[in-house]
Amino acid sequence: MAAVEGVTRACPQCGSEAFDALPEYSLPPWQIGECGDCGFVFLRNPPEYKHLVSEFAGEKTRVARVERRKARSLFRICAIHARGVDGVKEFPDRYFTGALLRSFLKHEKQPKVLLEQCSRVLAPGGAVHVRVPNDGTLNRGMLGAKWCGFRYPDQVNYFTTKSFGTMAGDCGLKLRLLNPLRPPLDDHLNAVLQRRDERAAIA
Ligand SMILES: [Zn+2]
Numbered sequence: 560m561a562a563v564e565g566v567t568r569a570c571p572q573c574g575s576e577a578f579d580a581l582p583e584y585s586l587p588p589w590q591i592g593e594c595g596d597c598g599f600v601f602l603r604n605p606p607e608y609k610h611l612v613s614e615f616a617g618e619k620t621r622v623a624r625v626e627r628r629k630a631r632s633l634f635r636i637c638a639i640h641a642r643g644v645d646g647v648k649e650f651p652d653r654y655f656t657g658a659l660l661r662s663f664l665k666h667e668k669q670p671k672v673l674l675e676q677c678s679r680v681l682a683p684g685g686a687v688h689v690r691v692p693n694d695g696t697l698n699r700g701m702l703g704a705k706w707c708g709f710r711y712p713d714q715v716n717y718f719t720t721k722s723f724g725t726m727a728g729d730c731g732l733k734l735r736l737l738n739p740l741r742p743p744l745d746d747h748l749n750a751v752l753q754r755r756d757e758r759a760a761i762a
Contacts, residue, residue, distance in 0.1 A: 565605050570594035571670050571716065572726050578603060584704050589711040597725070600694050600717035605668055643667050647676040654680045658687040665691050665714045674730040678754060687732070687752040695719035696746050708746055723748055731755050 567590075569576050577595025585591045590603040643663065658677050667673050677687050692708040693699075694717035699706040708717065718726075720742050724734045732752040738745050 565607050565668075567604050568601075568668060570597060570599050571601055571668070572599040572722065572729075573597040584706075584709060586704065586709075586711045591709070591717070597722070599722050599726075600719075602712055602715040604712075605715040606712055643673045644669050644676060647673065647680060650680050652679055653682045653685075656682045656685045658685075660687060660689045662690055664689055665716050665718075668715055670716050671726055671730065674727060674732060674752070677752070678731045681754055683757060685753070688750075689752060690747055690749050691716070691718045691723060693718065693720075693742055693746055693748045694722075695742060697743050698746055706746075718748060720748060723750070727752050728755070 570578075573594060573596055575594050575596035578592045579595050580590060580592045581600070588604070591600065592603055593600050644667070658681070660673075660677070664670050664673065674687075681687065692714065694708065696706075696708070699708060708714075720736065727734045731754055733755045735751045735753070736742065737749040737751060738747075742748060
């Protein structure tokens with residue numbers, strides 16, 4: 560498996576090379592850690608995209624995950640269809656009224672670049688619906704490496720309410736949580752993103 564490790568990446572939120580390893584959450588050779596500057600949690604050495612599609616798509620790694628978490632009873636299946644950033648760049652400004660990033664942003668090695676592009680292509684009044692793992696859930700603290708949110712190595716970003724809001728804000732987007740009352744008890748964050756300038760104009 561080590562042969563398909565990708566090159567190490569800088570923090571996808573702030574670009575810092577400072578990295579604090581979290582060995583209790585990592586499964587060698589995959590390195591999960593926290594940015595030393597902004598605290599964003601991410602997989603440092605994700606496989607190249609071609610390996611993500613051919614070898615680590617969710618349905619292909621499911622058996623290994625189930626073995627690792629004997630007590631787990633509910634499966635989630637997701638599919639990787641295309642390279643998000645390159646795909647969005649093909650469209651002109653203000654082109655889409657909506658975008659659905661359900662269980663997608665967690666796989667994107669350049670999540671901030673993708674959100675910047677989504678902000679660019681959103682038409683007036685448009686919105687992006689996003690569902691990502693919630694790294695701030697109490698479940699993660701209790702289960703450690705067995706937390707259902709850890710999937711090696713196809714899941715490469717781990718968001719909290721704070722880090723997700725920061726990244727969205729840096730991209731000109733305002734985050735509105737759809738599960739605002741129970742993020743500590745929810746393994747996912749569901750949210751709608753809208754351009755900040757439009758929300759200000761509406762207000
Ligand atoms: Zn950072």
